[in-house]
Amino acid sequence: MGGLYRFIPLMVVAAPPISFSNRWLRSMVGFGVVLLVLAGLWEGYKLLGRTDLPLPVRADNRSMPHLWDIVRSIFEPARRGSEETLGWVLTKASLVTFREAVAGFLAGSVIGLGLGLLFVRSPLAERGLMPWVVASQTIPLLAIAPMVVLWAGKYRLPLWIPIAALAAFLSFFPVTVNTIRGLRSPSPTSAELFRSIAASPSQEFRKLRIPAAFPYLFTALKVAAGASVVGTIVGELPSGLPDGLGRQLLTFSYYYSSGPEKLYAAVLFAVLLGLTFVAVVALIERLVIPPTRRVAQ
Amino acid sequence: MTSVMVSLRGVDKVFPRRKGASTVALEGIDLEIRAGDFVSLLGPSGCGKSTLLRIVGDLLEPTAGTVTVNGKSPSRARHDRDYGMVFQQATLLEWRRVLGNVALPLEVTGMAEPQRSERAREMLKLVELVEFADHYPWQLSGGMQQRVAIARALTLEPSLLLMDEPFGALDEMTRERMQMELMRIWQETQTTVLFVTHSIPEAVFLSTQVVVMTPRPGRVAGIVDIDLPQPRVFETREETKYFDKLVEVREVLRAEEE
Ligand SMILES: Nc1ncnc2c1ncn2[C@@H]1O[C@H](COP(=O)(O)OP(=O)(O)OP(=O)(O)O)[C@@H](O)[C@H]1O
Numbered sequence: 001m002g003g004l005y006r007f008i009p010l011m012v013v014a015a016p017p018i019s020f021s022n023r024w025l026r027s028m029v030g031f032g033v034v035l036l037v038l039a040g041l042w043e044g045y046k047l048l049g050r051t052d053l054p055l056p057v058r059a060d061n062r063s064m065p066h067l068w069d070i071v072r073s074i075f076e077p078a079r080r081g082s083e084e085t086l087g088w089v090l091t092k093a094s095l096v097t098f099r100e101a102v103a104g105f106l107a108g109s110v111i112g113l114g115l116g117l118l119f120v121r122s123p124l125a126e127r128g129l130m131p132w133v134v135a136s137q138t139i140p141l142l143a144i145a146p147m148v149v150l151w152a153g154k155y156r157l158p159l160w161i162p163i164a165a166l167a168a169f170l171s172f173f174p175v176t177v178n179t180i181r182g183l184r185s186p187s188p189t190s191a192e193l194f195r196s197i198a199a200s201p202s203q204e205f206r207k208l209r210i211p212a213a214f215p216y217l218f219t220a221l222k223v224a225a226g227a228s229v230v231g232t233i234v235g236e237l238p239s240g241l242p243d244g245l246g247r248q249l250l251t252f253s254y255y256y257s258s259g260p261e262k263l264y265a266a267v268l269f270a271v272l273l274g275l276t277f278v279a280v281v282a283l284i285e286r287l288v289i290p291p292t293r294r295v296a297q
Numbered sequence: 298m299t300s301v302m303v304s305l306r307g308v309d310k311v312f313p314r315r316k317g318a319s320t321v322a323l324e325g326i327d328l329e330i331r332a333g334d335f336v337s338l339l340g341p342s343g344c345g346k347s348t349l350l351r352i353v354g355d356l357l358e359p360t361a362g363t364v365t366v367n368g369k370s371p372s373r374a375r376h377d378r379d380y381g382m383v384f385q386q387a388t389l390l391e392w393r394r395v396l397g398n399v400a401l402p403l404e405v406t407g408m409a410e411p412q413r414s415e416r417a418r419e420m421l422k423l424v425e426l427v428e429f430a431d432h433y434p435w436q437l438s439g440g441m442q443q444r445v446a447i448a449r450a451l452t453l454e455p456s457l458l459l460m461d462e463p464f465g466a467l468d469e470m471t472r473e474r475m476q477m478e479l480m481r482i483w484q485e486t487q488t489t490v491l492f493v494t495h496s497i498p499e500a501v502f503l504s505t506q507v508v509v510m511t512p513r514p515g516r517v518a519g520i521v522d523i524d525l526p527q528p529r530v531f532e533t534r535e536e537t538k539y540f541d542k543l544v545e546v547r548e549v550l551r552a553e554e555e
């Protein structure tokens with residue numbers, strides 16, 4: 001438990017009610033504290049591995065490299081005799097994956113928004129199609145990914161298209177569901193207000209339902225951004241695309257025994273990529289929605 | 298010369314329920330409201346006050362009977378924008394500032410920009426909230442929000458103002474202040490008001506006429522004319538005649554309970 005105790009003083013320092021005027025700063029501090037706690041748990045668990053307690057997962061350096069070894073590997077050459085550091089290789093791969101994820105995210109959002117609008121306008125379409133939309137999300141992505149890649153190959157489509165399609169497949173669903181919820185969120189009294197001033201259905205839609213749906217939509221877009229990164233990486237695995245993070249993950253898992261910290265570094269980059277994407281969407285949300293609405297949510 | 302603003306003849310409203318049963322919310326309602334009057338619908342919960350108000354406002358169709366507003370069908374009147382509506386909740390659009398909320402009906406009618414904001418600002422002056430034009434609804438107290446809702450309801454100069462327990466969610470002190478405010482606005486705008494309330498003192502203080510209703514099925518038990526002097530002021534609540542009217546309304550309510 002020594003590893004854990006080492007970090008407790010740090011938490012106490014952060015815990016007193018320091019009044020930060022800046023909410024952003026406060027959330028960054030919160031993020032840092034969580035990060036430290038997680039790091040503490042990791043290294044603490046490794047310390048436990050030195051005792052002869054029976055542990056569920058082995059804590060030796062091959063199964064769980066030290067955090068500093070993972071971080072150090074990022075600044076060392078990716079391969080023996082290569083000039084490029086692992087960090088640089090993973091950054092390039094992340095950018096490729098990010099491009100595909102953005103394409104998938106955009107396609108998924110447009111489809112999700114379109115389905116949401118359709119379902120709100122037509123209860124018949126909702127009853128007929130919604131069960132299929134829900135069912136689509138129970139299909140294991142890992143199983144269909146090779147098929148989608150194969151089909152795309154038949155039609156000689158560029159490799160990024162089936163990959164983005166898989167990302168879209170994961171990201172459209174939250175957008176559909178939240179678009180419906182958002183467009184239906186205004187109270188019956190608000191609808192009556194619009195009726196009482198003889199607003200047309202399209203005025204009611206533009207001035208009431210769409211603005212009311214915005215916070216819901218952005219919540220969905222943040223989920224979709226994360227999901228699109230997952231979908232992209234899963235799509236990259238069977239595609240044979242040489243440049244993306246998926247391939248790097250695959251490669252480093254082959255060479256796991258000789259350098260486990262490299263696989264962990266690649267996973268770290270995948271997580272950072274997802275977080276960055278979500279943060280970008282959150283930033284756009286800040287610009288689009290006045291502060292009051294976010295507090296209200 | 299008093300013209301009739303609202304006329305209801307033999308109005309029934311039946312809500313179907315599951316398994317063939319039904320709720321008779323209103324039965325045989327005959328009522329006339331003169332232009333310029335302030336009429337309250339008073340009665341215990343569930344006696345059909347809101348239902349009646351919503352039928353007049355064309356938010357509900359009566360099951361039987363006829364309704365005319367300004368000599369027109371309620372639907373015609375609604376499309377002519379003869380109505381202003383205020384509900385128990387202010388129902389302001391939280392993403393719009395106060396001015397934008399008041400301007401909403403003007404936007405819907407297609408009024409262009411400099412005039413629209415000017416007009417909305419005038420309405421805010423009427424409810425004494427011009428300084429708050431740039432605030433968001435959540436920055437206002439409940440009473441202020443309700444005043445914004447009243448300003449919004451009045452922007453199109455409706456001939457009939459429909460209010461469903463507009464002060465129901467306010468504390469007693471704010472409520473009395475809002476009642477004074479509403480009296481002043483009613484005097485200034487000369488609109489006809491149909492006002493739903495649970496409160497006997499509120500009904501008597503505000504109204505020229507109190508329509509007492511009873512539940513199961515919803516019926517008009519009696520109509521009490523409140524001929525207290527106008528304008529109603531703070532001292533109105535201290536007059537003997539005011540107390541007499543409270544008693545009179547109470548008697549009508551009790552007679553029905555027996
Ligand atoms: N949409 C509806 N569907 C079914 N029944 C309804 C509906 N609206 C009202 N009712 C019923 O009609 C009756 C009258 O309701 P209403 O809302 O008009 O009463 P109210 O006098 O306004 O009551 P309160 O003072 O509590 O607001 C009640 O029994 C209610 O259950």
Ligand SMILES: [Mg+2]
Pocket residue numbers: 346347348461
């Ligand atoms: Mg009611």
